[in-house]
Amino acid sequence: ETGVTQSPTHLIKTRGQQVTLRCSSQSGHNTVSWYQQALGQGPQFIFQYYREEENGRGNFPPRFSGLQFPNYSSELNVNALELDDSALYLCASRGGLADTQYFGPGTRLTVL
């Protein structure tokens, strides 16, 4: 049990639509990261938020954006969906004294 939950579990969208994925972290976890894992590949870092500010981004276009809220929840928004956006999206949070990072189970997004 990691204490990191994600919703929804699965999602189907069509090309051009917009999607919002949600993550709920443990209390006290001030850092949240998002990763995209395409089928058969390793996760790729999208961006990281610390205390509601983005403080790191991987090689993803601006149509990938995020929000982090004071209640330790966060969102990943993707605009103008493309077929290649089909993937498992993982949220990871860390913080507290141990500063251990925990991953959520992911949201499987399918773009048709």
Next chain:
Amino acid sequence: AQSVTQPDIHITVSEGASLELRCNYSYGATPYLFWYVQSPGQGLQLLLKYFSGDTLVQGIKGFEAEFKRSQSSFNLRKPSVHWSDAAEYFCAVGDNNAGNMLTFGGGTRLMVKP
């Protein structure tokens, strides 16, 4: 730019046999290295990490890994594999020991024969 290579896409071992999963990294400074395991329908679980000190690192579930700077490698080992170890294994490199902004390898799928 940092990168991680896992040369073996699939590995099959018999239950009770030993296991070694290979990982090679490219990183400009002292690397922070991680091994994660991913079971179907689950998120990533940290097995172990290395950032300094003893180059042989012990992790959970009986796994260990050895950091070899001269070979840019961080191979994962287990002396005796159990059927429950069947999963996908990922090696990753980060810029601090907390696992910040990780770069992952492509993964190795482990299958265990009875």
